[in-house]
Amino acid sequence: xxxIQVDKNISIKRSIDTGTDxxxxxxxxxxxxxxxxxxxxxxxxxxxxxxIDLEDLQVKEEEIQAAYQSVEPEMIxxxxxxxxNIGAFHDKQKRQSWMTMEENGTILGQKxxxxxxxxxxxxxxxxxYPSSVLMNVMPAKTAGVARIVMATPPNREGKVPPAxxxxxxxxxxxxxxxxGGAQAIAALAYGSESIQPVDKxxxxxxxxxxxxxxxxxxxxxxxxxAGPSEIAVxxxxxxxxxEIAADLLSQAEHDTRACSVLVxxxxxxxxEVSGEVDRQLSLLPRKExxxxxxxDYGVIYTTxxxxxxxxxxxxxxPEHLEIVTENAMELVGQIRHAGAIFVGRYSSEPVGxxxxxxNHVLPTNGTARFSSPLxxxxxxxxxxxxxxxxxxxxxxxxxxxxxxxxxxLEAHARAVEERFKK
Amino acid sequence: xxxIQVDKNISIKRSIDTGTDxxxxxxxxxxxxxxxxxxxxxxxxxxxxxxIDLEDLQVKEEEIQAAYQSVEPEMIxxxxxxxxNIGAFHDKQKRQSWMTMEENGTILGQKxxxxxxxxxxxxxxxxxYPSSVLMNVMPAKTAGVARIVMATPPNREGKVPPAxxxxxxxxxxxxxxxxGGAQAIAALAYGSESIQPVDKxxxxxxxxxxxxxxxxxxxxxxxxxAGPSEIAVxxxxxxxxxEIAADLLSQAEHDTRACSVLVxxxxxxxxEVSGEVDRQLSLLPRKExxxxxxxDYGVIYTTxxxxxxxxxxxxxxPEHLEIVTENAMELVGQIRHAGAIFVGRYSSEPVGxxxxxxNHVLPTNGTARFSSPLxxxxxxxxxxxxxxxxxxxxxxxxxxxxxxxxxxLEAHARAVEERFKK
Numbered sequence: 001x002x003x004i005q006v007d008k009n010i011s012i013k014r015s016i017d018t019g020t021d022x023x024x025x026x027x028x029x030x031x032x033x034x035x036x037x038x039x040x041x042x043x044x045x046x047x048x049x050x051x052i053d054l055e056d057l058q059v060k061e062e063e064i065q066a067a068y069q070s071v072e073p074e075m076i077x078x079x080x081x082x083x084x085n086i087g088a089f090h091d092k093q094k095r096q097s098w099m100t101m102e103e104n105g106t107i108l109g110q111k112x113x114x115x116x117x118x119x120x121x122x123x124x125x126x127x128x129y130p131s132s133v134l135m136n137v138m139p140a141k142t143a144g145v146a147r148i149v150m151a152t153p154p155n156r157e158g159k160v161p162p163a164x165x166x167x168x169x170x171x172x173x174x175x176x177x178x179x180g181g182a183q184a185i186a187a188l189a190y191g192s193e194s195i196q197p198v199d200k201x202x203x204x205x206x207x208x209x210x211x212x213x214x215x216x217x218x219x220x221x222x223x224x225x226a227g228p229s230e231i232a233v234x235x236x237x238x239x240x241x242x243e244i245a246a247d248l249l250s251q252a253e254h255d256t257r258a259c260s261v262l263v264x265x266x267x268x269x270x271x272e273v274s275g276e277v278d279r280q281l282s283l284l285p286r287k288e289x290x291x292x293x294x295x296d297y298g299v300i301y302t303t304x305x306x307x308x309x310x311x312x313x314x315x316x317x318p319e320h321l322e323i324v325t326e327n328a329m330e331l332v333g334q335i336r337h338a339g340a341i342f343v344g345r346y347s348s349e350p351v352g353x354x355x356x357x358x359n360h361v362l363p364t365n366g367t368a369r370f371s372s373p374l375x376x377x378x379x380x381x382x383x384x385x386x387x388x389x390x391x392x393x394x395x396x397x398x399x400x401x402x403x404x405x406x407x408x409l410e411a412h413a414r415a416v417e418e419r420f421k422k
Numbered sequence: 423x424x425x426i427q428v429d430k431n432i433s434i435k436r437s438i439d440t441g442t443d444x445x446x447x448x449x450x451x452x453x454x455x456x457x458x459x460x461x462x463x464x465x466x467x468x469x470x471x472x473x474i475d476l477e478d479l480q481v482k483e484e485e486i487q488a489a490y491q492s493v494e495p496e497m498i499x500x501x502x503x504x505x506x507n508i509g510a511f512h513d514k515q516k517r518q519s520w521m522t523m524e525e526n527g528t529i530l531g532q533k534x535x536x537x538x539x540x541x542x543x544x545x546x547x548x549x550x551y552p553s554s555v556l557m558n559v560m561p562a563k564t565a566g567v568a569r570i571v572m573a574t575p576p577n578r579e580g581k582v583p584p585a586x587x588x589x590x591x592x593x594x595x596x597x598x599x600x601x602g603g604a605q606a607i608a609a610l611a612y613g614s615e616s617i618q619p620v621d622k623x624x625x626x627x628x629x630x631x632x633x634x635x636x637x638x639x640x641x642x643x644x645x646x647x648a649g650p651s652e653i654a655v656x657x658x659x660x661x662x663x664x665e666i667a668a669d670l671l672s673q674a675e676h677d678t679r680a681c682s683v684l685v686x687x688x689x690x691x692x693x694e695v696s697g698e699v700d701r702q703l704s705l706l707p708r709k710e711x712x713x714x715x716x717x718d719y720g721v722i723y724t725t726x727x728x729x730x731x732x733x734x735x736x737x738x739x740p741e742h743l744e745i746v747t748e749n750a751m752e753l754v755g756q757i758r759h760a761g762a763i764f765v766g767r768y769s770s771e772p773v774g775x776x777x778x779x780x781n782h783v784l785p786t787n788g789t790a791r792f793s794s795p796l797x798x799x800x801x802x803x804x805x806x807x808x809x810x811x812x813x814x815x816x817x818x819x820x821x822x823x824x825x826x827x828x829x830x831l832e833a834h835a836r837a838v839e840e841r842f843k844k
Contacts, residue, residue, distance in 0.1 A: 126830060246836055249837070284832060340805065341533070370622050375532075377799060386778050390768050396777060
């Protein structure tokens with residue numbers, strides 16, 4: 001793994017694939033087709049892209065029961081424990097409506113209301129991750145969303161992986177549809193004979209899914225379009241090189257475009273980690289992927305001090321940050337930009353991917369500067385409440401009218417004055 | 423104003439202008455030009471579009487002092503009181519970081535951090551509203567954003583309206599730049615020699631500004647792209663027709679595409695309001711605008727009951743909702759979708775536009791189904807905190823590793839196990 005003395009122009013940003021005109025047009029056509037022909041179009045595209053003719057698009061209760069039979073009981077318990085941890089963490093995010101009351105009768109407030117319905121997209125194939133089901137569904141459930149729907153492409157036998165079905169059931173999904181790609185996003189946004197539309201669509205997907213989400217955005221809400229995964233480790237000489245290397249590789253095995261970075265002022269740690277990465281890499285089942293990612297996007301940045309290292313981290317604004325230094329918790333207050341912060345030697349990043357409770361859907365590509373992990377707020381909306389008494393309006397009517405007239409909006413002024421007309 | 427018995431297919435959605443290819447390309451060229459030539463490009467476009475050659479793009483302290491001299495002292499006090507009300511309401515939205523600690527040493531938490539910098543766009547000409555400056559700046563200030571910048575096009579004398587400068591100063595803007603249109607958005611997103619880039623851009627603007635915001639989105643965050651304004655009034659027979667009509671017209675005077683709707687089960691109220699709208703309309707200075715809006719988008723929906731009226735409101739998901747019925751506050755709990763809810767006879771909508779405190783930047787075009795008023799959360803981001811002790815990781819290592827292996831991610835499992843290698 002390469003070691004570079006840090007300079008001013010560091011970044012983990014990678015170009016985002018926004019598709020070719022051909023791909024964008026093909027997505028638009030699929031969406032239009034689903035809007036026009038509903039279920040028939042969904043079945044047509046499922047036959048075309050997933051290679052299976054389906055009579056019924058919905059996963060049946062028997063299939064879910066069968067899934068529970070085919071997943072090992074210990075694994076079901078682990079999924080249940082992870083779901084409970086995720087639920088407990090997200091419960092703490094949930095906010096209440098509030099009101100304030102003044103002596104003159106003014107009542108102001110903020111009402112929180114869960115979205116009516118949410119669709120969770122789950123990719124097919126090797127990217128069908130039960131952890132992703134839990135992380136996308138649990139915050140919606142905690143928010144109180146009444147209807148949570150899942151869409152995922154079936155395999156060539158018309159099946160969905162059993163662990164995905166178990167995770168969906170445990171997380172509280174009410175309907176599961178065997179439909180994938182742009183056609184699934186279209187069905188979730190606009191509905192079909194059998195699928196009712198939703199208000200928001202979340203979950204990862206391939207380029208076609210991402211393009212379709214961009215296309216329907218505005219008619220429904222969407223989550224962020226995630227880029228490839230990243231980790232940055234901030235370490236000093238107290239860190240163990242083998243552990244840091246293992247964590248860097250756990251990120252690199254995701255994707256050839258994944259980004260693993262170590263930032264340290266310890267030159268000796270930098271060299272040890274570099275060697276450990278090469279050694280452990282050769283032993284990995286997904287070594288081709290990890291090797292390419294480390295080669296293209298892996299860097300060890302050396303700095304002159306811990307202070308400089310913290311500054312580098314804030315400039316990177318990484319999705320995942322591990323702090324492996326003495327008194328790691330004391331540094332958290334200095335971190336301005338990071339999706340999730342893993343503190344100390346025993347907080348290996350996979351702890352957060354599966355189990356601890358905080359969400360693993362995190363801002364990538366430097367967007368931690370302004371974005372947050374997926375959370376309960378993403379599934380609730382606010383409404384302001386304004387209630388003025390006669391007394392309150394009388395006290396303030398002339399000021400409100402003056403402000404309206406300053407802006408040239410006479411009808412605004414008159415609306416207030418109309419209340420006090422003789 | 424037309425009266426229609428409600429049917430199933432009601433909606434206040436209007437098509438959103440996404441520009442022509444020519445317009446989109448011209449915006450892309452302006453952005454590229456600013457990225458390449460910085461201040462020189464900004465001055466060129468300001469000369470071209472705003473008709474003024476500027477030596478210096480930044481508003482000077484003397485200009486702000488002069489603005490305070492030219493705005494009436496009573497008006498300055500009203501702006502100050504409005505700013506204080508807006509600040510007080512938004513203070514209540516502000517959230518704190520939190521952590522939970524378990525006996526096994528697990529610490530989980532959520533860190534809240536204000537964005538580093540925010541740019542507020544303020545349109546020029548007749549749309550230069552000081553209230554809009556307050557509403558866009560105050561939540562960022564309350565969030566604790568360290569750098570708040572404003573950009574607004576100068577007039578042909580190179581000036582910015584004094585009330586806008588006063589509002590900016592009162593709200594806490596630190597830099598004001600005389601630059602408008604797509605070039606302003608480009609400068610805020612990517613910077614120039616004199617303007618440092620920001621992390622998020624908010625504020626209304628014309629089509630070119632909206633297109634430019636869409637273009638830079640992802641590199642920086644943006645607020646929603648707002649559609650034309652809307653009001654829906656939910657009323658029963660206790661409402662006063664002249665007051666309802668005045669409120670409907672206050673919305674209609676904004677824009678020929680503004681939407682004013684009354685929903686009531688009182689046939690007599692419907693008829694009275696219809697007559698009152700016609701009568702008051704003829705007396706308004708902006709009657710051409712209001713008349714067109716009422717003609718194209720104004721409707722009085724009559725229903726068979728209050729219950730049905732509430733259902734209609736939830737289907738409309740209006741930006742502004744007034745409830746003018748007996749026991750209006752009791753109905754608030756039934757409203758699932760509305761940007762701001764004005765409760766009772768004395769809560770005329772302009773109360774919220776200028777003065778009460780809640781934000782007037784609200785979700786339009788039915789997006790109240792999933793969006794919120796502009797608020798302090800929009801200027802802060804969350805980072806998850808995960809700190810596992812040795813004991814906590816030991817207790818859960820085998821479960822985390824099993825979950826990782828279920829998903830085929832061996833390096834994830836090994837990262838955890840690496841901590842306990844002999």
